[in-house]
């Protein structure tokens with residue numbers, strides 16, 4: 365089971381929506397477009413505010429990572445540059461750029477799927493949130509549905525190498 369702390373609430377008798385599964389749907393859609401399969405959803409008060417998959421090829425934009433697009437869309441939808449009270453679900457450990465954007469946006473919690481030893485900057489690499497120059501740290505929960513996210517990436521790159 366994933367390492368997720370679930371809040372116990374009286375009203376939570378309904379099954380909680382599986383936001384990581386929705387992020388995985390975005391990752392699958394990205395793969396179908398030939399993009400690196402990473403997907404992201406931004407959630408506030410149990411509702412999806414924004415969702416996105418990688419679009420670096422489609423947009424010819426090296427910053428068009430799923431998290432950046434979802435953060436921009438969420439900020440636009442909420443009419444604020446701060447995503448106060450928002451939680452972000454992403455299928456892969458964020459890179460340094462996306463971790464910085466989450467910090468600037470004041471994201472409350474980050475849930476990510478597979479760790480990314482090559483490009484991640486949360487548990488790997490520069491560990492952005494652990495640096496003294498990082499002024500807002502979301503609560504971080506890794507390893508959520510990590511096998512699904514990892515299989516998606518592995519299959520994508522296996523096909524490309526074949």
Ligand SMILES: [Zn+2]
Nearest residue numbers: 429458459462
């Ligand atoms: Zn990124």
